[in-house]
Amino acid sequence: MIEYIKGQIVELSPAELILENQGIGYSILISLQTYEALEGKTSATVYIHHYLREEEELYFGFATKDERELFRLLISVSGIGVTSARMMLSTLTAEEIRSAILSEDVNRIKSVKGIGLKSAQRVILELKDKIVKGEGSDSGVIFKEPSSALVEEATTALVMLGFSKANIGKVLPAILKENPAAKVEELIKAALKRL
Numbered sequence: 001m002i003e004y005i006k007g008q009i010v011e012l013s014p015a016e017l018i019l020e021n022q023g024i025g026y027s028i029l030i031s032l033q034t035y036e037a038l039e040g041k042t043s044a045t046v047y048i049h050h051y052l053r054e055e056e057e058l059y060f061g062f063a064t065k066d067e068r069e070l071f072r073l074l075i076s077v078s079g080i081g082v083t084s085a086r087m088m089l090s091t092l093t094a095e096e097i098r099s100a101i102l103s104e105d106v107n108r109i110k111s112v113k114g115i116g117l118k119s120a121q122r123v124i125l126e127l128k129d130k131i132v133k134g135e136g137s138d139s140g141v142i143f144k145e146p147s148s149a150l151v152e153e154a155t156t157a158l159v160m161l162g163f164s165k166a167n168i169g170k171v172l173p174a175i176l177k178e179n180p181a182a183k184v185e186e187l188i189k190a191a192l193k194r195l
Contacts, residue, residue, distance in 0.1 A: 001050060002050055003048065004046060004047045004048055005019055005021050005026055005028070005045075005046050005048060005059075006044070007019045007020050007022075007026075007043065007044070008021075008042060008043050009041060009042055009044055010025055012038060012039065013035070014030075014090075015030065015035075016028065016029055016030060017029075017034075017035075017038065017046065017061055019044065027059065028046060028048070028059045028060070028061035029059065029060050029061065029086065030046075030060070030061050031067070031089035031090045032089070032090035032091075033063065033067055033089055033093060033094070034046070034061060034062050034067065037063035037064070044063070046061035046063065047062045047063075047065050047067075047068045048060070048061055049062070049071060049082075051082050060082060066094055067089060069135075070089070070094045070098070071085050071086070071089060073130060073135060074089075074097075074127075077119075077122055077123050077126045077127060078122060078126070079118075079122060080115075080122075080123065083114070084112075084115060084119070087112055087113055087114055087115075088109075088115065091112045092108070092112065096108070098131050099170065101123060101124050101127050101128055101131050102131060102132065102166045102169055103170075104128070104166070106120045106121060106124065107120075109123055109124065132165050132166065132169040150183070150184050151172055153184050154184050154187040154188050154191065155168050155169075155172065157184075157188055158188060158191055158195070161192075163191075163195050167195055168191065171191050171194045171195060172187060172191060174194075175187055175194075
């Protein structure tokens with residue numbers, strides 16, 4: 001399995017990248033997010049999702065592991081294929097997609113070309129709990145490993161106080177980003193001010 005390809009950018013368009021490594025040119029399908037991240041660069045490291053079916057073999061490339069993990073989570077939803085997932089990541093940022101799922105914003109997800117009402121509802125239904133748990137993201141981006149126990153403890157306390165997991169899941173990562181060394185009490189106090 002290929003984790004990433006590092007090389008020279010030979011061609012770059014909003015939908016495709018040709019990346020040369022050791023004399024081999026890899027044709028890699030990309031999202032608009034990745035295109036914007038790579039624009040103006042001469043070389044890049046692109047994280048790969050290898051898509052293999054009987055009749056086709058494709059490489060999907062992402063500028064970050066975080067975007068790739070969300071792509072993989074999206075394609076795990078019944079009815080969302082690689083094309084739809086790429087379209088979602090081209091229309092909305094990874095953070096906007098997570099936020100729309102957590103807040104159950106069907107219209108935001110439905111605004112993506114090719115995603116209908118039922119698909120949008122299915123994405124929310126199947127992914128909301130997974131996103132609250134931190135799946136579909138590079139774990140280092142949302143929580144550093146030692147703090148995940150703190151987050152669980154703070155989440156449990158806040159749920160017992162009557163707040164929804166979806167709202168808590170939005171607030172705690174932001175607090176931890178600002179103050180990675182926060183203790184449980186500090187997390188809860190800061191969350192109470194924002195919830």
